[in-house]
Amino acid sequence: MAAGFHLDEDCLLEYGAGSLDEAWGLAIATHLSFCPSCRSRTMEFEALGGVTLDDLPASLINDDALAVCLKRLDEETPATIQHCLTRTSVLPSVLHHYTGGNLEKVQWRRVGGGVRQAVIPTEGKAVARLLRIPAGVAVPDHGHGGKELTVVLSGCYADGDRLFQRGDIQEVDGSVEHSPNVVGTEECLCLVATDAPLKFKSFLPRVAQRFARL
DSSP, X not given: OOOSSOOOHHHHHHHHHTOSOHHHHHHHHHHHHHOHHHHHHHHHHHHHHHHHHHTSOOOOOOTTHHHHHHHHHHSOOTTSOOOOBOXXXXXXXXXXXXXXXXGGGSOOEEEETTXXXXXXXXXXXXXXXXXXXXXXXXXXXXXXXXXXXXXXEESOEEETTEEEOTTOEEEEOTTOOBOOEEOSSSOEXXXXXXXXXXXXXXXXXXXXXXXXXX
């Protein structure tokens, strides 16, 4: 299924340059697994970067540079885009390194309202997490202390007049206040990356936030 919501060029350029925190890169790579349009644009940016490198003056490198590079190719690299989707899992292959490829292996933690989350260990300031939200449940009204990327892995949710389905990605920042609501009869599974805590409006979600790193 092709995604209906896409990333802007600045975000894809940063991703192609490898300048993003691991959590951001993971969210974007996950979206690219679903979205041929963003994937094609990213490949164009990467090709452009390669041409730019060809025009740079040559520089000295260490004698063992080739051996080091070949060794890294043999290692598992989470930041590498893996665009394959498996037929037996809702998880794209880029997430298998972090989850074992099976939702049942994920260590879920309840955060209230039937919602469960699993924080994914990543390097950098940004935090990545999987969220499982039951059908009919709305995330409490909140704002954002920074940027947030949300990729839908299964199910769907409504945010205002927009419907986000499998493969779609939503980007919000500190200017947005909302209360996304899971629609349909299926729970919604999402990958979320944030670089700052959420700003919940009501008391109970703020209490839960202290324990859930939301």
